[in-house]
Amino acid sequence: MYQGVPIIGIAGGIGSGKSFVARLFGELGGAVIDSDAQVRAAYERPNVKAALRDWWGAGVFDDAGNVSRPAVARRVFADPAERARLEGLLHPLVARMRDEQMRAAVDAAAQPTVAGGRPLPVAFVWDTPLLFETGLHAECDAVVFVDAPPELRMARVRGRGWDAAELARRENLQWGLDKKREISDYQVNNTAEADDVRRQVRHVLSRILARSHQGTGLQ
Numbered sequence: 780m781y782q783g784v785p786i787i788g789i790a791g792g793i794g795s796g797k798s799f800v801a802r803l804f805g806e807l808g809g810a811v812i813d814s815d816a817q818v819r820a821a822y823e824r825p826n827v828k829a830a831l832r833d834w835w836g837a838g839v840f841d842d843a844g845n846v847s848r849p850a851v852a853r854r855v856f857a858d859p860a861e862r863a864r865l866e867g868l869l870h871p872l873v874a875r876m877r878d879e880q881m882r883a884a885v886d887a888a889a890q891p892t893v894a895g896g897r898p899l900p901v902a903f904v905w906d907t908p909l910l911f912e913t914g915l916h917a918e919c920d921a922v923v924f925v926d927a928p929p930e931l932r933m934a935r936v937r938g939r940g941w942d943a944a945e946l947a948r949r950e951n952l953q954w955g956l957d958k959k960r961e962i963s964d965y966q967v968n969n970t971a972e973a974d975d976v977r978r979q980v981r982h983v984l985s986r987i988l989a990r991s992h993q994g995t996g997l998q
Contacts, residue, residue: 780920781903782885785991787984788905788916791925792956793949794932796969796976800925801906803980810884810900814907817876821869822846830868834861856948870913877905901988911954916962921987924963927970 787804789797805811821827831839831846839850855862881903888899910916936946965983969976
């Protein structure tokens with residue numbers, strides 16, 4: 780719980796649609812904390828750019844001087860030591876941004892309505908690709924596993940320019956899906972129409988809020 784608000788972690792395989800499910804929780808009043816967006820913001824910081832240039836040279840930057848995430852990925856996924864070094868740089872920054880975003884949401888809710896106050900989120904929803912691998916699941920009040928069959932996940936990541944070997948290579952660096960599924964508290968099957976997934980999310984959120992004694996008016 781953060782200031783009385785439950786924290787929901789979103790987990791699942793690559794291409795399972797975790798961000799889509801997180802957005803559905805957001806539609807129901809959750810405040811979505813998007814770790815990938817925070818990583819993109821971290822890459823724009825001068826000190827991060829300076830560190831990457833010092834480590835790897837100009838090859839990890841595009842012509843506009845921005846960090847090339849594909850170039851960075853090629854380096855870190857081929858070398859565990861470089862991956863650990865990058866995570867050591869980015870993870871503390873992302874953690875700080877996550878805390879700042881949650882604190883801002885709570886502070887905004889404490890403001891008078893006439894001063895621009897907003898409702899307190901029903902939950903904080905952590906859309907974090909490495910939720911288990913970074914140990915962040917231990918800070919969550921509930922973890923929701925987003926499930927999708929391999930063929931559907933493969934179809935989704937083809938849009939990123941990946942083939943089956945690339946998907947397998949990246950998934951081998953993460954916890955196994957069976958282990959993630961077993962540890963998670965709830966499951967959402969992201970294989971049907973959006974309205975069906977939305978109904979699942981609504982049901983899961985109702986159960987989480989009931990369990991955290993928040994109460995819910997969801998129907």
